Amino acid sequence: xxxxxxxxxxxxxxxxxxxxxxxxxxxxxxxxxxxxxxxxxxxxxxxxxxxxxxxxxxxxxxxxxxxxxxxxxxxxxxxxxxxxxxxxxxxxxxxxxxxxxxxxxxxxxxxxxxxxxxxxxxxxxxxxxxxxxxxxxxxxxxxxxxxxxxxxxxxxxxxxxxxxxxxxxxxxxxxxxxxxxxxxxxxxxxxxxxxxxxxxxxxxxxxxxxxxxxxxxxxxxxxxxxxxxxxxxxxxxxxxxxxxxxxxxxxxxxxxxxxxxxxxxxxxxxxxxxxxxxxxxxxxxxxxxxxxxxxxxxxxxxxxxxxxxxxxxxxxxxxxxxxxxxxxxxxxxxxxxxxxxxxxxxxxxxxxxxxxxxxxxxxxxxxxxxxxxxxxxxxxxxxxxxxxxxxxxxxxxxxxxxxxxxxxxxx
Amino acid sequence: xxxxxxxxxxxxxxxxxxxxxxxxxxxxxxxxxxxxxxxxxxxxxxxxxxxxxxxxxxxxxxxxxxxxxxxxxxxxxxxxxxxxxxxxxxxxxxxxxxxxxxxxxxxxxxxxxxxxxxxxxxxxxxxxxxxxxxxxxxxxxxxxxxxxxxxxxxxxxxxxxxxxxxxxxxxxxxxxxxxxxxxxxxxxxxxxxxxxxxxxxxxxxxxxxxxxxxxxxxxxxxxxxxxxxx
Numbered sequence: 338x339x340x341x342x343x344x345x346x347x348x349x350x351x352x353x354x355x356x357x358x359x360x361x362x363x364x365x366x367x368x369x370x371x372x373x374x375x376x377x378x379x380x381x382x383x384x385x386x387x388x389x390x391x392x393x394x395x396x397x398x399x400x401x402x403x404x405x406x407x408x409x410x411x412x413x414x415x416x417x418x419x420x421x422x423x424x425x426x427x428x429x430x431x432x433x434x435x436x437x438x439x440x441x442x443x444x445x446x447x448x449x450x451x452x453x454x455x456x457x458x459x460x461x462x463x464x465x466x467x468x469x470x471x472x473x474x475x476x477x478x479x480x481x482x483x484x485x486x487x488x489x490x491x492x493x494x495x496x497x498x499x500x501x502x503x504x505x506x507x508x509x510x511x512x513x514x515x516x517x518x519x520x521x522x523x524x525x526x527x528x529x530x531x532x533x534x535x536x537x538x539x540x541x542x543x544x545x546x547x548x549x550x551x552x553x554x555x556x557x558x559x560x561x562x563x564x565x566x567x568x569x570x571x572x573x574x575x576x577x578x579x580x581x582x583x584x585x586x587x588x589x590x591x592x593x594x595x596x597x598x599x600x601x602x603x604x605x606x607x608x609x610x611x612x613x614x615x616x617x618x619x620x621x622x623x624x625x626x627x628x629x630x631x632x633x634x635x636x637x638x639x640x641x642x643x644x645x646x647x648x649x650x651x652x653x654x655x656x657x658x659x660x661x662x663x664x665x666x667x668x669x670x671x672x673x674x675x676x677x678x679x680x681x682x683x684x685x686x687x688x689x690x691x692x693x694x695x696x697x698x699x700x701x702x703x704x705x706x707x708x709x710x711x712x713x714x715x716x717x718x719x720x721x722x723x724x725x726x727x728x729x730x731x732x733x734x735x736x737x738x739x740x741x742x743x744x745x746x747x748x
Numbered sequence: 749x750x751x752x753x754x755x756x757x758x759x760x761x762x763x764x765x766x767x768x769x770x771x772x773x774x775x776x777x778x779x780x781x782x783x784x785x786x787x788x789x790x791x792x793x794x795x796x797x798x799x800x801x802x803x804x805x806x807x808x809x810x811x812x813x814x815x816x817x818x819x820x821x822x823x824x825x826x827x828x829x830x831x832x833x834x835x836x837x838x839x840x841x842x843x844x845x846x847x848x849x850x851x852x853x854x855x856x857x858x859x860x861x862x863x864x865x866x867x868x869x870x871x872x873x874x875x876x877x878x879x880x881x882x883x884x885x886x887x888x889x890x891x892x893x894x895x896x897x898x899x900x901x902x903x904x905x906x907x908x909x910x911x912x913x914x915x916x917x918x919x920x921x922x923x924x925x926x927x928x929x930x931x932x933x934x935x936x937x938x939x940x941x942x943x944x945x946x947x948x949x950x951x952x953x954x955x956x957x958x959x960x961x962x963x964x965x966x967x968x969x970x971x972x973x974x975x976x977x978x
Contacts, residue, residue, distance in 0.1 A: 341863060342862065342866055342867055343856075344867060345859070345862040345863075345867055348851075348858075350858075352848075352850040352851055352855070353850065355850065356849070356850035478823075479830075500872075537776075584955075627765070651846070652848055653850060655842075655846045656859070656863075657831070657847075658805065658807060658809070658840050658846075659835065659840070659859055659860055659863055659904070660831055660832065660834050660835020660836070660863030660908075661826050661831070661835075661863045662827075662831045662863070663827070663828075663831075664828075665863070667824060716815050743802070743807040743808075744799075744802050744807050744808040747802075747807075747842065748844070
């Protein structure tokens, strides 16, 4: 006598799922959403941390006004938040010329164009940045600009086109400056924050109408044709690339010892990592909620199959009369629950892809940071957990089927 | 004399009523069914006809007595062994046919052998064609007439090449003309397949068509095997 063939079990499961197609579809959808949510929470969290904590193009530190290192990094690197203040030009020059500093790039911020931040800087900023064909770095002696790829795409600006920066960071709040800049270069898309930045010469920021310099402790207004004495200049931040970590620690100590009103956010990745650590509990809550949604999905599998038990009691009794063992019915129900969970788990991967692109799109629109769709262990352990939960959920209806008494049901 | 296909000795079964009292529903002193034999069993409503079939099929355990089906003593078997024994040796035709509504005619018949010798679609197809349903193989039961459903049920009962076919009022839902036709077909196919047939019914016309008729109510008496024969 042959053992029960897999094809018979498959037929039983297929017909059962098919005869309750609507509830099967709804249950599969809920399992897919739950599974996709769990994967997305884990994978997006890891990817965000990697993308943000990685900093930008290898800069090690940010020098800025005294205050929060995190605010400094968010403002200077990711162009979020407001600038915590300025530091004197002299401090920037001293930093730039000190041993152990490979590169120091000054930033002056506070203006925008169509919501994109305008950053005053030097030509050195473009050493590591690729320009799209037909473009070049700006000449600091002219009103020229280099714009990020997203700025070009969303504003329509291109090489040869002109624009006037807006005072302030919000388009609606500020007034347009009179100075007109011409775009001379567009950066190649980088998937980083610079895609959303308009770079102009730092001297240009000093000279924009209405700007006040307080580097010397008193107000100074730059006038056309007149040189700006260095003591009046100030910068919002300085991106620093050290030769080695020792120089970074030394500068951090020096700033503290000398009592400067300045902060060195070093290393950049640590500040972001601390942010993610602070937000860790939010992540834990999200993970918990996602797991709970998964348990609810498993419960819906249990409920949807159990709801069919009454109408199927006769079917089970007939199968038993045809020779099916109790364990065969239990197995069929467990397979049914497992099949629903497995289909949901598979579709969950697609749900995750959808969620990833939705969230990544929002993050990129806000910060310019691109979250790559990368492999994550959650893509393995979540479907496995969903299938295990589904199979467990099948135990209750499975045992009901197991307990079917033929004599009572077919009497 | 060859071994009987079915043998019952001193079999009793009682159900417990809601008031706690035991209500006897089956009392069979002795009963035998030989290989290839066809028997009609009759009795009043509630006389235990269906319980008799359930006991023979191993679906219900008697309180006492010995039931031997195709050489296997059911009392000595575990439930799983009885299931396997039933799947291999016993075919069952229910009064309301009890086809599985989500399965096609062909799949219903395949399920009749799936738990015994294993699925054999060619045999299922052959049986349905023999019963005139070659063009309805993929139809679900609800798309079939009552007579056609009855024929699918017969094919399913014979699918596993059982030695014994149990039929519980198999013509109860048919009009007299169709009932006679269906019963004739059942007996004919059982004969072709070499299966013994034990049919329980209260349909007088159906019972009269059998050479051997047994009154279930009389089987509990002393010398019941002889006295029960009508």
